[in-house]
Amino acid sequence: MKVAVIxxxxxxxxxxxxxxxxxxxxxxxxxxxxxxxxxxxFDAVFVPGGFSYxxxxxCGAIASEAPIMxxxxxxxxxxxxxIGVCNGFQILCERxxxxxxxxxxxxxxxxxxxxxxxxxxxxxxxxxxxxxVISIPIAHGExxxxxDDETLKRLNGEDLVAFRYVNGNPNGSTDRxxxxxxxxxxxxxxxxxxxxxxxxxxxxxxxxxxxxALTLIETSSR
Amino acid sequence: MPKxxxxxxxxxxxxxxxxRTVADSLNSLGYNEVxxxxxxxxxxxxxxxPSEERIKQMCDRLLANPVIEDYRFEVVG
Numbered sequence: 001m002k003v004a005v006i007x008x009x010x011x012x013x014x015x016x017x018x019x020x021x022x023x024x025x026x027x028x029x030x031x032x033x034x035x036x037x038x039x040x041x042f043d044a045v046f047v048p049g050g051f052s053y054x055x056x057x058x059c060g061a062i063a064s065e066a067p068i069m070x071x072x073x074x075x076x077x078x079x080x081x082x083i084g085v086c087n088g089f090q091i092l093c094e095r096x097x098x099x100x101x102x103x104x105x106x107x108x109x110x111x112x113x114x115x116x117x118x119x120x121x122x123x124x125x126x127x128x129x130x131x132x133v134i135s136i137p138i139a140h141g142e143x144x145x146x147x148d149d150e151t152l153k154r155l156n157g158e159d160l161v162a163f164r165y166v167n168g169n170p171n172g173s174t175d176r177x178x179x180x181x182x183x184x185x186x187x188x189x190x191x192x193x194x195x196x197x198x199x200x201x202x203x204x205x206x207x208x209x210x211x212x213a214l215t216l217i218e219t220s221s222r
Numbered sequence: 223m224p225k226x227x228x229x230x231x232x233x234x235x236x237x238x239x240x241x242r243t244v245a246d247s248l249n250s251l252g253y254n255e256v257x258x259x260x261x262x263x264x265x266x267x268x269x270x271x272p273s274e275e276r277i278k279q280m281c282d283r284l285l286a287n288p289v290i291e292d293y294r295f296e297v298v299g
Contacts, residue, residue: 058287062284101289101290103290104239108239108240144239
């Protein structure tokens with residue numbers, strides 16, 4: 001089992017993801033540079049947080065057109081697991097792999113704090129292990145999830161909301177949405193950082209309940 | 223070389239929290255006639271032989287996000 005951790009210029013949660021996956025989840029992980037074009041030999045993709053391309057133009061916009069993203073799109077369309085966290089979520093939305101967009105927090109502050117989340121769907125691997133309210137950190141200035149009414153109806157009707165904030169809505173997201181999945185449920189994007197909550201000495205281990213889904217995936221590694 | 227001015231604006235239905243800050247700030251400077259502000263972007267492109275179709279592609283693909291933004295452009299020169 002080997003996860004591709006995609007690195008863009010300006011990614012800054014790539015090392016957190018890499019070490020959380022290897023040391024805490026106990027699976028393989030390798031960095032993949034944004035200029036690469038192949039994901040051969042990988043079983044899952046982790047698009048990490050940060051400020052890819054300095055957030056120029058819009059968060060995630062330029063990264064969404066990087067060479068590796070064609071392979072990520074194909075990987076996602078093949079039904080294989082892709083997770084995007086924070087800036088990674090923004091990148092997946094900009095690429096059109098997930099519906100909606102992330103905008104400036106409603107109170108305009110950069111938010112760096114633990115939040116409480118509930119799994120809003122049971123129909124994907126990512127939330128299968130989340131059987132209670134979990135507490136994991138957010139760290140973003142632009143995490144207000146936005147979509148139009150028609151998309152919101154579809155998200156709720158087709159059970160595509162993965163996570164909702166509970167006991168508050170820190171960034172003012174539509175319908176308290178913290179994370180969404182695609183129609184097949186293999187692609188997850190979320191603003192909170194599970195990879196920052198994998199050890200007690202980091203403040204908690206609830207992120208493991210999401211990331212351990214990766215241990216259940218059938219591998220194609222040779 | 224001809225210039226293309228691309229104006230990208232937030233969709234009117236969306237709350238512009240940065241724009242609200244600007245309006246609040248103008249009000250606190252005493253410009254109480256300001257009831258609202260919205261912030262957009264002006265992107266100035268230099269293009270030899272600009273093609274409207276290709277500019278539209280650039281806007282749809284990268285310069286604007288259709289989920290949250292509208293755009294228009296002007297070719298000058």
